[in-house]
Amino acid sequence: QGNATESTFSSSKANEIISDSTPFCKVEKDSTVSTSCNITFQEINNINENIRNDLQSLVNTDFFKYFKLDIYKQCPFWDDSNRLCTDGSCSIDIVEDWSKLPEYWQPEHLSELKDPSNSSDEDLVTDCSFLDQLCNDNKKLQYMQNDIDYCDVNEFESKESVLIDLTKNPERFTGYGGQQSANIWKHIYGENCFSMDTQGKCLAKDAFYRLVSGLHASIGVHISNEMLNSETGQWGPNLEFFMSRVGNFPDRITNIYFNYAVVAKSLWKIMPFLKHLDFCNEYDNDVKGKIINITSQLDSNIFQEDLLFKNDLDYSLKDEFRSRFKNVTKIMDCVDCDTCRLWGKVQTTGYATSLKILFEFDEADEESRQNVVDKLTKYELIALLNTFDRLSQAIEAINSFERMYNKNMNNLKTKENPNASFIFGKNNFFRLLKGAKDYINNNFSSSNAEQEEITKRDVNKLLEDEKEPVKFADLKLPEKKYIKKQTTTSNSKSKNTTPIIKSENKWKKAWNTEIANVMEAFRFIWRSYLDLPRNLWKLLLVNMNKLWNKFIGVANYLNEKEENPILYKLNIQ
Numbered sequence: 001q002g003n004a005t006e007s008t009f010s011s012s013k014a015n016e017i018i019s020d021s022t023p024f025c026k027v028e029k030d031s032t033v034s035t036s037c038n039i040t041f042q043e044i045n046n047i048n049e050n051i052r053n054d055l056q057s058l059v060n061t062d063f064f065k066y067f068k069l070d071i072y073k074q075c076p077f078w079d080d081s082n083r084l085c086t087d088g089s090c091s092i093d094i095v096e097d098w099s100k101l102p103e104y105w106q107p108e109h110l111s112e113l114k115d116p117s118n119s120s121d122e123d124l125v126t127d128c129s130f131l132d133q134l135c136n137d138n139k140k141l142q143y144m145q146n147d148i149d150y151c152d153v154n155e156f157e158s159k160e161s162v163l164i165d166l167t168k169n170p171e172r173f174t175g176y177g178g179q180q181s182a183n184i185w186k187h188i189y190g191e192n193c194f195s196m197d198t199q200g201k202c203l204a205k206d207a208f209y210r211l212v213s214g215l216h217a218s219i220g221v222h223i224s225n226e227m228l229n230s231e232t233g234q235w236g237p238n239l240e241f242f243m244s245r246v247g248n249f250p251d252r253i254t255n256i257y258f259n260y261a262v263v264a265k266s267l268w269k270i271m272p273f274l275k276h277l278d279f280c281n282e283y284d285n286d287v288k289g290k291i292i293n294i295t296s297q298l299d300s301n302i303f304q305e306d307l308l309f310k311n312d313l314d315y316s317l318k319d320e321f322r323s324r325f326k327n328v329t330k331i332m333d334c335v336d337c338d339t340c341r342l343w344g345k346v347q348t349t350g351y352a353t354s355l356k357i358l359f360e361f362d363e364a365d366e367e368s369r370q371n372v373v374d375k376l377t378k379y380e381l382i383a384l385l386n387t388f389d390r391l392s393q394a395i396e397a398i399n400s401f402e403r404m405y406n407k408n409m410n411n412l413k414t415k416e417n418p419n420a421s422f423i424f425g426k427n428n429f430f431r432l433l434k435g436a437k438d439y440i441n442n443n444f445s446s447s448n449a450e451q452e453e454i455t456k457r458d459v460n461k462l463l464e465d466e467k468e469p470v471k472f473a474d475l476k477l478p479e480k481k482y483i484k485k486q487t488t489t490s491n492s493k494s495k496n497t498t499p500i501i502k503s504e505n506k507w508k509k510a511w512n513t514e515i516a517n518v519m520e521a522f523r524f525i526w527r528s529y530l531d532l533p534r535n536l537w538k539l540l541l542v543n544m545n546k547l548w549n550k551f552i553g554v555a556n557y558l559n560e561k562e563e564n565p566i567l568y569k570l571n572i573q
């Protein structure tokens, strides 16, 4: 973890991570995503390919690209008065020039919406309606006293909220990390501790965890996909970073697909009503056409929400699920980095909207339709579609990282790199040792003819396996040499020597690698000792300089705030 420059791994470290034992993401693409999703990874990939362009252009339209956020909102869970978003990469651009915005985003229009805290139920009926806000359609809807929301839908109307163009503040590597972000994630995962012992608890708990982990992983994919290359000054993908955060964890990849299924199913569920959404005139055809194109390619099997809260017993569990998820959306107000908070809020609101549609909207019940779909605020709808776009982009990026990974593996294979990932790879040191031991056991306990057969079979298998790009990609077996040795031994009079020579080679190779690694570790420790006095000297100079400047009253030093030691800074020239 560190700034963009530091995050560029050394090439040997990169090789270790890329050629880790896990074949890319280790996900079987033809298997189903989870018990509650009757769809395979490959099918989701296909759907995503078909809708990607429409979705991308939809979230770039004037209607879907703006979101509101109260950037000064206090964290409701702990004291965050020392918020530290001083770095350019984590601060956000808010909309200041309103003249170019469409009418429905103009301050006069937005200010017609009253502060919900001062509103009566009667007011909320109109204010909460997506249609009322957008096109002044004065449908009177009944305001539900029951809480069916998985986030605070009124917070976007707060007077403190500012309008933000999402396309101008992309979700990418900001350098936010260390203890601060780890603490946020810890609290978010902590919400997954359900208290009740209810029937469906396991599935609900599992779904809650997957939602959070999928969000976490999706953020990881986006930041790996948009990292600043300090040499070129360009933002782009970083495979090593991706592998170390997401690619080497198949469960994290699976959870992104799971979230895709959840959000897609909620869109599918409201599809018949989206068709009738009375968008403002200029958007009627364009926006509506895109939405219909997207939702019509989704499938009801993609997620089976009815498995989660099946019966009356599960109602209390659902209440707990709802209030815990609401807490997740509130924890976003504690995120110190503004860009991260913005996208965290957009995505948690998007998931909250999905959950509301999935669990509170019964298609057969007109009243529930009125209470859920007709009352979706525009911010919920914007968040829902932007969250779907985030997941869609994450899946596109995962597939592109896979291609990059395979290309790198092929390059690595052809390069002379005998020790590549010998320790961490699939055919790692311990595995080879075990292989050698099995080999000796097998061969010493069989006849000479059997031994020869086993040797041939093993050699062929080894060579065959080597052709597979992923399985043996991390170990550069000296193919020709190996065959040569076999030829020598098969010419030799004593066939019994074959397995011994082979295992001796393995032992020797493993031994040499171990020694080389131990030596490298010693060299590293030695270098650290050499660097220590120099670093201490530099530290002393810097502090002396600061003290001196303070002493003689140099302005900038007088009010100097203590630098945050954890917040990493991008080295943008």
Ligand SMILES: Cc1cc2nc3c(=O)[nH]c(=O)nc-3n(C[C@H](O)[C@H](O)[C@H](O)COP(=O)(O)OP(=O)(O)OC[C@H]3O[C@@H](n4cnc5c(N)ncnc54)[C@H](O)[C@@H]3O)c2cc1C
Binding pocket: 001, 171, 172, 173, 174, 175, 176, 177, 178, 181, 182, 184, 185, 212, 213, 214, 216, 217, 218, 219, 220, 223, 245, 252, 332, 335, 339, 340, 341, 343, 344
């Ligand atoms: C709401 C939010 C939004 C953020 N947005 C951005 C952003 O836009 N740009 C940016 O650069 N940074 C962002 N961050 C920070 C980013 O998520 C990481 O926290 C940060 O990059 C440090 O990463 P890390 O590898 O140290 O571990 P973290 O990602 O902080 O993870 C902490 C621990 O959680 C576990 N873990 C990691 N991923 C998963 C997973 N998917 N499922 C289950 N467990 C997991 C691991 O054990 C890991 O050690 C955001 C953080 C938060 C909380």
